[in-house]
Amino acid sequence: MAKEKDKEVKETPLMKQYNAIKSKHPGALLLFRVGDFYETFGEDAIKASKVLDIVLTKRANGSASHIELAGFPHHSLDTYLPKLVRAGHRVAICDQLEDPKEAKGIVKRGVTELVTPGLSFNDNVLDKRKNNFLASIYFGNEILGIAFLDLSTGEFMCAEGSQSYIDKLLQSFSPSEVIYSKAARSRAAEVLKDNYSTFHCEDWVFQFDYTYEKLINHFATQNLKGFGIENLEHGIVAAGAVLFYLEETEHRQVKHIASISRIAEEKYVWLDKFTIRNLELVYPQQEGGIPLIQILDHSITPMGSRMMKKWMVLPLKEKEPIEERLKVVEHFYNEAEAGEEILAHLKHIGDLERIISKVAVGRINPREMNQLKRALKNTLPIKSLLKTGKNNSLRKLSDQINPSEFLLEKIQRELQEEAPMLIHQGGIINDGVDAELDEYRGLANTGKDYLLKLQQREIQATGITSLKIAFNKVFGYYLEVTNSHKDKVPEEWIRKQTLVNAERYITPELKEYEEKILNAEERMIAIEQRYFMALIQDASEYVPQIQQNARILATVDCLLSFARVARSNQYCKPKIADTDSLEIKDGRHPVIEKQLPIGEPYVPNDIYLDNDAQQIIIITGPNMAGKSALLRQTALIVLMAQMGSFVPASYARIGIIDKVFTRVGASDNLSRGESTFMVEMTETASILNNLSDRSLVLMDEIGRGTSTYDGISIAWSIVEFLHNHPKFRAKTLFATHYHELNQLADDFPKVKNYNVSVKEVGNKVIFMRKLKEGGSEHSFGIHVAQMAGMPNHVVLRASEIMLHLEKDKAIHNQNEKIREIPKNTYQLSLFEMDPKFKETKEMLEKIDINTISPIEALIKLNEIKKKLEK
Numbered sequence: 002m003a004k005e006k007d008k009e010v011k012e013t014p015l016m017k018q019y020n021a022i023k024s025k026h027p028g029a030l031l032l033f034r035v036g037d038f039y040e041t042f043g044e045d046a047i048k049a050s051k052v053l054d055i056v057l058t059k060r061a062n063g064s065a066s067h068i069e070l071a072g073f074p075h076h077s078l079d080t081y082l083p084k085l086v087r088a089g090h091r092v093a094i095c096d097q098l099e100d101p102k103e104a105k106g107i108v109k110r111g112v113t114e115l116v117t118p119g120l121s122f123n124d125n126v127l128d129k130r131k132n133n134f135l136a137s138i139y140f141g142n143e144i145l146g147i148a149f150l151d152l153s154t155g156e157f158m159c160a161e162g163s164q165s166y167i168d169k170l171l172q173s174f175s176p177s178e179v180i181y182s183k184a185a186r187s188r189a190a191e192v193l194k195d196n197y198s199t200f201h202c203e204d205w206v207f208q209f210d211y212t213y214e215k216l217i218n219h220f221a222t223q224n225l226k227g228f229g230i231e232n233l234e235h236g237i238v239a240a241g242a243v244l245f246y247l248e249e250t251e252h253r254q255v256k257h258i259a260s261i262s263r264i265a266e267e268k269y270v271w272l273d274k275f276t277i278r279n280l281e282l283v284y285p286q287q288e289g290g291i292p293l294i295q296i297l298d299h300s301i302t303p304m305g306s307r308m309m310k311k312w313m314v315l316p317l318k319e320k321e322p323i324e325e326r327l328k329v330v331e332h333f334y335n336e337a338e339a340g341e342e343i344l345a346h347l348k349h350i351g352d353l354e355r356i357i358s359k360v361a362v363g364r365i366n367p368r369e370m371n372q373l374k375r376a377l378k379n380t381l382p383i384k385s386l387l388k389t390g391k392n393n394s395l396r397k398l399s400d401q402i403n404p405s406e407f408l409l410e411k412i413q414r415e416l417q418e419e420a421p422m423l424i425h426q427g428g429i430i431n432d433g434v435d436a437e438l439d440e441y442r443g444l445a446n447t448g449k450d451y452l453l454k455l456q457q458r459e460i461q462a463t464g465i466t467s468l469k470i471a472f473n474k475v476f477g478y479y480l481e482v483t484n485s486h487k488d489k490v491p492e493e494w495i496r497k498q499t500l501v502n503a504e505r506y507i508t509p510e511l512k513e514y515e516e517k518i519l520n521a522e523e524r525m526i527a528i529e530q531r532y533f534m535a536l537i538q539d540a541s542e543y544v545p546q547i548q549q550n551a552r553i554l555a556t557v558d559c560l561l562s563f564a565r566v567a568r569s570n571q572y573c574k575p576k577i578a579d580t581d582s583l584e585i586k587d588g589r590h591p592v593i594e595k596q597l598p599i600g601e602p603y604v605p606n607d608i609y610l611d612n613d614a615q616q617i618i619i620i621t622g623p624n625m626a627g628k629s630a631l632l633r634q635t636a637l638i639v640l641m642a643q644m645g646s647f648v649p650a651s652y653a654r655i656g657i658i659d660k661v662f663t664r665v666g667a668s669d670n671l672s673r674g675e676s677t678f679m680v681e682m683t684e685t686a687s688i689l690n691n692l693s694d695r696s697l698v699l700m701d702e703i704g705r706g707t708s709t710y711d712g713i714s715i716a717w718s719i720v721e722f723l724h725n726h727p728k729f730r731a732k733t734l735f736a737t738h739y740h741e742l743n744q745l746a747d748d749f750p751k752v753k754n755y756n757v758s759v760k761e762v763g764n765k766v767i768f769m770r771k772l773k774e775g776g777s778e779h780s781f782g783i784h785v786a787q788m789a790g791m792p793n794h795v796v797l798r799a800s801e802i803m804l805h806l807e808k809d810k811a812i813h814n815q816n817e818k819i820r821e822i823p824k825n826t827y828q829l830s831l832f833e834m835d836p837k838f839k840e841t842k843e844m845l846e847k848i849d850i851n852t853i854s855p856i857e858a859l860i861k862l863n864e865i866k867k868k869l870e871k
């Protein structure tokens with residue numbers, strides 16, 4: 002205690018203030034404003050100097066010990082802050098809350114904002130084309146609640162469901178930060194792994210009554226019925242905790258968060274997290290890969306891009322809204338010119354959604370206000386272009402656009418076209434807006450003239466030819482006389498400063514003038530600020546309308562993008578049907594077709610699936626034949642259609658799909674170190690437990706993470722299960738190179754065999770990439786091994802084993818024991834004198850392994866095989 006006291010006495014007042022503020026924000030890196038600098042101390046300084054690459058020094062802390070120090074000029078905040086946030090730090094910005102000139106004693110300071118990865122307005126922290134979501138999770142026993150907020154746009158949503166649903170939502174919205182309660186730490190760690198920046202709040206925050214209250218207070222409503230979340234108990238807790246966290250982080254002006262919506266699970270296709278990942282909808286699986294969004298998103302505005310991402314992870318499953326989108330795309334597809342005209346205006350809209358949020362929180366600067374003006378100006382012609390078009394939905398959208406003309410006129414009238422970013426730089430408000438402002442401006446403008454005249458007059462009066470009038474912050478305006486003219490200085494001039502070769506003087510006239518000018522400048526800035534604040538106030542009245550405009554413009558932008566992509570990639574308009582069948586003609590993979598070398602066209606394929614005659618297709622074919630591509634393209638075409646996009650095919654009739662499941666056999670992502678056979682089986686089990694009549698299931702090499710027999714057996718029983726399911730007939734594509742699975746078609750009428758064809762020419766396999774009816778006889782795996790340069794005797798031995806296995810009926814009859822693989826005859830035959838082996842031995846001895854060509858070897862092998870079978 003005594004020691005503590007001792008320390009207190011010795012600490013400088015500044016450090017005392019720093020420590021008091023720092024202790025209120027544990028876990029945050031504190032940027033402490035001192036004069037023109039933001040400083041960091043101690044541990045924070047060590048971290049900041051590393052992340053920002055700034056110098057770490059030591060500062061004496063009174064007579065207490067030295068403390069590390071690192072700082073940067075305050076005007077560099079925008080450059081340094083994003084770096085700290087991106088490095089995963091929570092950053093508390095502590096500003097001076099009073100003018101140091103007027104402060105008595107130490108300047109008052111306080112934290113004005115806590116920037117966290119999930120809460121930021123800073124353009125340099127945010128990615129224009131991505132939402133920056135904060136997620137909050139409430140862990141109930143069975144059910145979890147989740148809420149997402151993008152503070153920069155005001156978008157606020159919540160949902161609740163099983164852990165796998167929450168997982169899928171996390172995967173879809175990929176939040177930058179996740180909060181949860183202290184008590185849920187271990188469960189959170191299980192769900193979130195190391196994938197997110199996290200923060201835990203006190204347990205009392207995640208209580209229903211408290212969070213419900215928070216929400217109704219924020220929205221100023223009696224209850225939450227109007228938002229459709231009244232019964233979403235767990236979702237409410239998660240959402241209310243978000244509001245608590247906003248306050249905790251000093252985000253108190255949040256008018257733009259004007260509503261909350263439920264993520265309506267029943268409206269969207271169920272995509273589990275593996276599917277989102279496997280199909281590479283938004284993110285590539287491997288660095289350098291191309292996700293689907295990169296092909297489809299040619300939107301012009303940042304909010305269009307953000308909306309497109311949501312459409313990607315939330316494809317629709319109701320016919321009407323899908324068709325509504327498709328009709329608009331068709332309209333733009335046919336009326337390219339009308340689309341171009343709209344596009345020309347969209348280009349000037351900018352990030353209207355984020356700008357209007359800045360208005361709501363009072364953070365908009367004059368330059369951004371001009372951007373708002375440009376956006377409003379270009380919204381008007383878009384409104385009328387949509388109105389005059391032939392599409393009903395677009396006409397409806399046009400009606401919903403609020404022209405906000407009054408605001409536009411006001412900004413046009415008052416704000417200078419070239420207004421600077423910083424409000425205190427002046428030059429914001431137009432001439433003619435305020436008489437007083439004009440008068441001061443006149444004064445300031447004539448000031449220069451006045452000074453020049455004064456200078457001339459004094460030169461003539463005194464004969465000091467080198468006389469100069471200048472200004473500095475310490476003395477204000479002064480007259481500078483070089484030493485050679487010193488003797489000519491009139492007596493009434495007051496000397497203020499002596500330099501090496503000159504002296505500086507002031508005169509009463511100059512002082513009087515200076516007061517007028519400085520006063521004028523101060524007044525001017527005050528008036529301009531007043532007008533600008535009033536402008537923000539007026540604009541803030543338009544927040545809901547402009548938020549709506551932004552959403553409409555984003556929608557138009559996305560649909561226009563679909564149309565342009567469809568035209569340049571030769572997509573067709575899919576037919577959406579309320580039936581159980583799926584029919585695709587000449588389907589292509591939208592991403593792979595873009596990646597093939599020039600001159601190598603993508604081979605289109607047809608797919609037909611339904612719930613009766615052809616529910617399950619077993620696709621066989623060698624490695625590299627194109628099985629995975631075919632599976633994925635089928636799912637992508639379905640999803641693209643249900644997003645409202647045209648599809649890469651010549652014809653597509655899509656019976657609406659409500660769930661898409663994909664599983665990729667373990668060895669396909671072994672490199673990620675996460676797919677053990679066990680995981681694969683658990684994932685598959687979760688599909689089998691969640692089926693529906695409108696599901697599309699893609700199974701790619703399921704079972705290959707285990708031994709062949711296990712693999713075949715598991716794959717076999719999965720197909721059997723899907724085929725015989727008492728309630729649901731999920732459409733399934735099953736890629737495998739276990740051609741043994743072709744036998745399934747004999748026993749199960751809704752199972753059909755197809756193969757991705759290859760041709761053997763000489764000793765080469767040519768991939769035809771064409772899907773054909775029928776199974777394939779052998780897997781060509783050995784062929785591929787041979788092509789890869791495997792030594793001949795390994796290839797031959799492999800063929801021998803294969804022959805044996807193919808003969809073995811035990812595979813199809815599980816009661817019989819599988820015979821042992823024959824011993825390696827290449828060695829044993831030397832000792833055994835079975836006549837067949839003797840003959841074989843002689844044939845083999847004649848072969849020169851080093852010169853025989855692979856194809857000759859296969860022919861020989863065939864002969865040997867026949868001999869042995871006799």
Ligand SMILES: Nc1ncnc2c1ncn2[C@@H]1O[C@H](COP(=O)(O)OP(=O)(O)OP(=O)(O)O)[C@@H](O)[C@H]1O
Binds near residue numbers: 604605625
């Ligand atoms: N229809 C097609 N037209 C042209 N090229 C194709 C086509 N389908 C696939 N390809 C090309 O072949 C490559 C291999 O395809 P894919 O991965 O689908 O083979 P696979 O049969 O699943 O092989 P594996 O069993 O080894 O996983 C693709 O990366 C692509 O470049």
